[in-house]
Amino acid sequence: MEALERALSARGLTVSWIPGKGRGLIAARDFSPGNVIISQEPFASSPSKFSSGSSCDRCFTSSNLRKCSGCRIVWYCGTGCQKLEWKLHRLECKAFAALSEDREKMLTPTVRLMAKLVLRRKLQNDLTFGFTSYYHLCFIVHLSHQDMSDLDEKQLILYAQMANLVKLVLPSLDIDLKEVAQNFSKISCNAHTICDSELRPLGTGLYPIISIINHSCIPNSVLVFEGQVAFVRALEPIKAGAEVMISYIETAATTNTRQDNLKQYFFTCSCPRCFKELKEDAILEGYRCKDKKCDGFLLHEVEKKSFTCQQCGLGRDENETTKVANEIEEMSKVVTAVLSAGNLSQASSLYKNFEQLQLNLLHPHSIKLLQTRETLLKVCMELNDWRRALQYCQLTIPVYQRVYQSNHPMVGLQYYTCGKLEWLLEKTEDALKSFTEAANILRITHGSTSPFMYELFSRLEEAQAEASYKRSALGERMITD
Numbered sequence: 001m002e003a004l005e006r007a008l009s010a011r012g013l014t015v016s017w018i019p020g021k022g023r024g025l026i027a028a029r030d031f032s033p034g035n036v037i038i039s040q041e042p043f044a045s046s047p048s049k050f051s052s053g054s055s056c057d058r059c060f061t062s063s064n065l066r067k068c069s070g071c072r073i074v075w076y077c078g079t080g081c082q083k084l085e086w087k088l089h090r091l092e093c094k095a096f097a098a099l100s101e102d103r104e105k106m107l108t109p110t111v112r113l114m115a116k117l118v119l120r121r122k123l124q125n126d127l128t129f130g131f132t133s134y135y136h137l138c139f140i141v142h143l144s145h146q147d148m149s150d151l152d153e154k155q156l157i158l159y160a161q162m163a164n165l166v167k168l169v170l171p172s173l174d175i176d177l178k179e180v181a182q183n184f185s186k187i188s189c190n191a192h193t194i195c196d197s198e199l200r201p202l203g204t205g206l207y208p209i210i211s212i213i214n215h216s217c218i219p220n221s222v223l224v225f226e227g228q229v230a231f232v233r234a235l236e237p238i239k240a241g242a243e244v245m246i247s248y249i250e251t252a253a254t255t256n257t258r259q260d261n262l263k264q265y266f267f268t269c270s271c272p273r274c275f276k277e278l279k280e281d282a283i284l285e286g287y288r289c290k291d292k293k294c295d296g297f298l299l300h301e302v303e304k305k306s307f308t309c310q311q312c313g314l315g316r317d318e319n320e321t322t323k324v325a326n327e328i329e330e331m332s333k334v335v336t337a338v339l340s341a342g343n344l345s346q347a348s349s350l351y352k353n354f355e356q357l358q359l360n361l362l363h364p365h366s367i368k369l370l371q372t373r374e375t376l377l378k379v380c381m382e383l384n385d386w387r388r389a390l391q392y393c394q395l396t397i398p399v400y401q402r403v404y405q406s407n408h409p410m411v412g413l414q415y416y417t418c419g420k421l422e423w424l425l426e427k428t429e430d431a432l433k434s435f436t437e438a439a440n441i442l443r444i445t446h447g448s449t450s451p452f453m454y455e456l457f458s459r460l461e462e463a464q465a466e467a468s469y470k471r472s473a474l475g476e477r478m479i480t481d
């Protein structure tokens with residue numbers, strides 16, 4: 001514990017016991033927005049689709065992949081990554097090569113992550129491997145909190161079965177089944193989803209120090225990744241003594257949905273957003289005012305059999321709202337099925353009608369409407385319909401600003417998408433504004449040195465150059481006229 005405290009103190013951090021939360025990471029100095037609070041390599045990690053050739057087992061990149069010629073299961077982007085992983089992979093390579101087709105199917109990403117964890121711990125005392133006991137210590141100290149008594153019988157059986165799978169996958173190792181089952185339970189609360197710069201999930205990793213950080217639905221920090229390296233950056237000024245918090249879940253959701261999604265972590269969030277008044281949830285999951293010009297939110301008045309607008313007092317009949325709500329429910333099944341069948345043109349027009357139907361009933365900032373527009377954005381992009389894609393992208397931004405706090409990477413990424421679409425549509429001034437908004441947020445959440453940020457900065461520079469060229473050309477034309 002002392003070694004952990006020393007390492008953290010050098011980074012301006014400390015660990016404290018927080019009533020109702022267990023341990024938490026505390027700032028021992030002030031951090032400004034964009035400061036890296038902590039960065040860490042994973043103790044163990046696994047890509048979500050490691051055997052399908054879609055990502056490198058080391059850096060998670062998706063290009064130039066080649067199969068390991070030994071096991072023919074794991075993929076690498078080149079000899080560099082393969083060599084770096086070899087000390088660990090050589091222990092599983094032979095075992096994987098010997099797997100029958102049936103057993104190969106058992107090698108799910110979670111089982112693989114556990115297999116890597118077992119192997120890494122086996123290598124722990126091998127100094128030539130380069131892992132110090134410090135890392136191990138962090139792992140043991142940190143991941144010890146999850147209590148098996150929290151689990152129901154079904155989960156206990158599942159973890160025991162998964163532990164058995166690890167034994168089958170690594171038959172030559174002396175595996176303590178009980179310990180592995182316990183570790184599955186610890187992983188479920190402590191692992192982090194590794195995402196690319198656009199927050200698309202790529203895999204799962206265990207980051208011993210980062211997993212000391214507790215959750216808030218309005219976090220003061222954000223977790224982003226460069227390859228597998230995790231970076232926690234401050235989203236807002238964090239004063240010495242304050243707790244560092246990230247969000248474990250998608251926060252564009254109502255309180256009920258967020259609380260449901262947090263159940264897997266065995267706690268009830270008590271952040272200020274979870275105690276926010278009814279109004280926010282009535283907007284995010286509720287109905288709109290009958291008067292389309294009014295943006296009030298409605299509350300159900302059971303005795304009056306109506307939903308009443310809290311801004312203008314206008315009521316909506318219960319029967320009428322139920323009828324439209326049922327139509328929406330029915331249509332939602334149809335549009336989802338058409339989209340899953342892959343018919344994009346049909347999905348595009350059906351989703352457009354679906355959006356119109358939802359607009360009759362749902363508040364303009366409703367999460368369901370937002371999700372429909374996000375789908376329409378994706379579909380229009382796939383169809384190269386940039387004009388409509390831009391319309392939907394723009395419609396999502398005010399809702400993003402409502403559901404994510406300022407500086408949230410999702411807001412920055414959405415501005416970035418808007419900027420790219422505006423650039424394609426030759427709306428140079430608009431693109432410049434959107435790229436600027438995106439850069440202002442994403443340099444806080446993603447830093448300034450990754451290839452992703454270099455690309456954004458170069459798009460921004462290109463838009464600045466084009467805009468000033470267009471402005472001067474216009475000025476010259478006006479002088480001539």
Ligand SMILES: C[S@@+](CC[C@H](N)C(=O)[O-])C[C@H]1O[C@@H](n2cnc3c(N)ncnc32)[C@H](O)[C@@H]1O
Pocket residue numbers: 020021022023024142145189190211212213214215216265266267268269270
């Ligand atoms: C990744 S760990 C965080 C560190 C943990 N507090 C510890 O002592 O090791 C996740 C666990 O921390 C606790 N936790 C995280 N955020 C919390 C919160 N906002 N309120 C209460 N408990 C929380 C829950 O027990 C959760 O399963």
